[in-house]
Amino acid sequence: MNQHPSTDQTLLKMPSLRAVRSFVAAARYESFTRAADTLCVTQAAISRQIRELEEHLGTILFERVGRSVKLTPAGAIFFEAAQLSFLNIAQAAARIRKDYGTHARRTVVVCCSPAFSALWMAHRLPSFFTANPDIDLDLVTTQNFLTLEPGTDPDVFITKMARVRDNYVSVPLFHDRIYPVCTPAYLDEHPEIRSLEGLRDGVLLNLSPYGRSQVAEHVDWSVWLAIHHLDIEDRLLHGAHYFNANDYILLIQMVLGNQGVALGFDHLVSPYLQKGLLVKPVEHELVLEETRHYFAYREDKANDDALNRFRSWFFDQGDLTMATGRTA
Structure with missing residues (x-):
């Protein structure tokens, strides 16, 4: 292994890490006694470690204020750097234990x-x-x-x-299977959507293509109806509303809230059908046999x-x- 003299000199000039740890604890609690309790050593040991560190640095790091201690300007500078270094070491150790330790998750x-x-x-x-x-x-x-x-x-x-x-x-993986879905209650209230024409003229909740440019094909109501020989433009001008959103989760929540009919992608909505929360108003569906999920x-x-x-x-x-x- 190549040695770097400058690095070696840096290590040789480093103060004792044990002394620095005692200093950080005393500075954090502003008390040698609490620092000793935290590190499970005696107060005399803390005092000895800090005196060693002050001799190494050539300056006083603490001033006594009653029963507590207060950092000097030099102590404040050293504490800021030392605390950050110990935090980085602790975080690195935690990552190593987590990723490489004997019981790593x-x-x-x-x-x-x-x-x-x-x-x-x-x-x-x-x-x-x-x-x-x-x-x-x-x-x-x-x-x-x-x-x-x-x-x-x-x-x-x-x-x-x-x-x-x-x-x-x-x-x-699978091909997409796409079919209309609504709640049983909505279907009972709107029996006209049991036909394709009634479905076309009903309240449609549509998945827009916005932000979906990477999808090889986009199926919305206009495409789905066209596959079944109906034109979305033939909807009544003053009829039910047509809601457009690029958030599919929102659309399904709206369907579950009895607000209309959306196109269901089988792998996403089949659990709702199995539980009876959603139903198919018509049996027509579209299978995209040219594409798959992966x-x-x-x-x-x-x-x-x-x-x-x-x-x-x-x-x-x-x-x-x-x-x-x-x-x-």
Whole structure:
């Protein structure tokens, strides 16, 4: 190992870290007695360490004020630097214990859309944590997978992009199945939406394409109706309103609040249908057979135990590779 004389001299000129620790404790509590109690040593030991440090620095660091002590101007300067250094050391030690220690917890960083995290992940995650108490998840949500903040390198992407980044292995998942959804109560109040024409003329809650430029195709009400040979422009001019938003979670909350009908993406809304919270007013649907969702994981972590356990759990949630896209 190459030695650097200047670094060696710096180390030789450093005061005793034990003395600096005693100084920081005494300065923080303004008391040698409390510092001794905190460090589980005697007050005499604290006094001896601080006297050693003052001799090393060639100046007085404390002034006695009654039963307490007060930093001198030189002491204040040294305390600011010493406290910050000890904080940095403590934080580095905590990270090392967490990531490399004998009982280190592992963290898997997962990146997906806000809708997928809220409507697919959220109610399933308890089963993952129960089965994997030693693994933490760091969930990053975005609509723009190509412009994450610098330094953000997820272990896993769940996205509709077949190739999200270099050096990731992409596993194809399901096709999108898209159909109208509303609550049973809303359907009872608006029986006319049991037909495609009545649906077209009803209150439609629409997912706009704003901020979704990376999605290979965008299906909104105009596209879905056109596939079923209806033109959105034929809606009555003075009829029910047409609400537009680029927040899919908001749209589903509005549907659950009996405010209209939205297009349901099967992997996101199927749990609500299974519980009877949502229903299909019509049986028509659209399957995007040319595109899929993908589970992409870092190639350099292909043998990482934590990532593999997350991947196994993820695929155990349902037949995610099935072409029809049906999930548990």
